[in-house]
Amino acid sequence: MTSLRVALIFLAVVANTVVHVPLLLAAALVKAVLPSARLRLTCNSVLTGLTERWIAVNTWLVDRYSGTRFEVTGLEGLQADGHYLVLANHQSWVDIVVLQKVFNRRIPLMRFFLKRQLFWVPLLGLAWWALDFPFMGRHTRAQIARNPELGRRDMQATRRACEKFRDIPVSVMNFVEGTRFTPEKHARQDSPYRHLLKPKAGGVAYVLDAMGDALHGIIDVTIAYPGGRPTMVDLLAGRVPAVHIDVKQRPMPRDILRSGDSEDRAKRARFQQWINAIWQEKDEALAQVLER
Numbered sequence: 001m002t003s004l005r006v007a008l009i010f011l012a013v014v015a016n017t018v019v020h021v022p023l024l025l026a027a028a029l030v031k032a033v034l035p036s037a038r039l040r041l042t043c044n045s046v047l048t049g050l051t052e053r054w055i056a057v058n059t060w061l062v063d064r065y066s067g068t069r070f071e072v073t074g075l076e077g078l079q080a081d082g083h084y085l086v087l088a089n090h091q092s093w094v095d096i097v098v099l100q101k102v103f104n105r106r107i108p109l110m111r112f113f114l115k116r117q118l119f120w121v122p123l124l125g126l127a128w129w130a131l132d133f134p135f136m137g138r139h140t141r142a143q144i145a146r147n148p149e150l151g152r153r154d155m156q157a158t159r160r161a162c163e164k165f166r167d168i169p170v171s172v173m174n175f176v177e178g179t180r181f182t183p184e185k186h187a188r189q190d191s192p193y194r195h196l197l198k199p200k201a202g203g204v205a206y207v208l209d210a211m212g213d214a215l216h217g218i219i220d221v222t223i224a225y226p227g228g229r230p231t232m233v234d235l236l237a238g239r240v241p242a243v244h245i246d247v248k249q250r251p252m253p254r255d256i257l258r259s260g261d262s263e264d265r266a267k268r269a270r271f272q273q274w275i276n277a278i279w280q281e282k283d284e285a286l287a288q289v290l291e292r
Contacts, residue, residue, distance in 0.1 A: 005065065009061055010236060012061055016061075017127075018123070020050055021124075023050050027050065028043075028129075031044070041167065056105075062101060067241075069241065069243070070101065070243050072247065074249070078103075079107065083170055083214050083215045084219050085218045086103075086110060088175060090179065090180050092225070094225075094230050094234075094243075095223055097235065098243055107171045108168070108169035108170045111133050111134070111161075112128075113134050113136050113172075113173075114134070116136065155206055158206040163210075165214075171219070172207050174203050176200060177200065178197075178200045179197065194283055196279055198279075199278075199279045201272045205271050215252060217250065218250040218251070219248075220282070222244075222285050223244070224290055226244065
């Protein structure tokens with residue numbers, strides 16, 4: 001019976017996607033040929049509205065059939081027309097569903113930085129392209145050390161994306177750990193945190209360097225699953241009893257942004273210290289939920 005329920009909900013999500021993605025593509029193609037910047041901005045509103053409706057239907061399905069209790073704190077004062085950088089820990093693909101449920105229509109539509117390979121995901125890759133999600137190379141430090149041009153390409157891609165985002169309300173989403181948490185990755189990194197991987201400051205620094213003066217603030221999200229890290233099947237099967245989501249609004253680190261440039265080693269060190277402090281606080285918050 002559980003397998004049947006999962007299959008039916010999954011088919012409903014697929015049907016919702018099949019309905020909305022062609023509409024998004026049509027709006028994106030119209031936007032691409034419009035000669036007026038004002039008309040293109042109108043198309044952005046249409047694209048956002050379609051996506052928010054797509055997310056709202058998926059959220060309704062989760063609310064209706066998962067049985068999961070979502071405990072959320074810190075949503076006060078958010079602006080639906082603002083410019084935000086959203087930071088979060090990353091444990092599961094369920095995180096994306098959680099973030100969309102919590103923030104849909106409360107803040108501007110979230111744009112994720114995606115691996116280039118994800119462009120080829122059926123339907124979803126085209127939807128992400130239509131919504132101007134940035135596709136990145138996601139190179140390792142070792143690869144960049146051998147070929148610095150790879151790092152410059154990612155920086156240029158970030159700047160191009162952020163230039164587009166300046167003209168529209170936007171929430172730029174960044175999973176700072178760069179990958180999903182697993183005990184194996186945690187051990188391999190020798191992470192100093194109990195429930196987190198080491199944060200990577202590079203992607204956050206790219207966005208703040210390119211867009212810092214246009215951002216209203218930083219939304220720091222801590223996601224905890226008291227029942228253990230779930231899969232999407234766990235969520236659809238009703239095996240995720242609760243999710244704790246703590247939202248904090250943080251000021252921009254303008255003292256760091258104003259000091260030096262992106263190649264300044266001292267600035268990079270200060271930026272990493274700033275991220276590490278946030279991660280230490282986040283780890284302590286996770287411990288309070290997961291270890292009680």
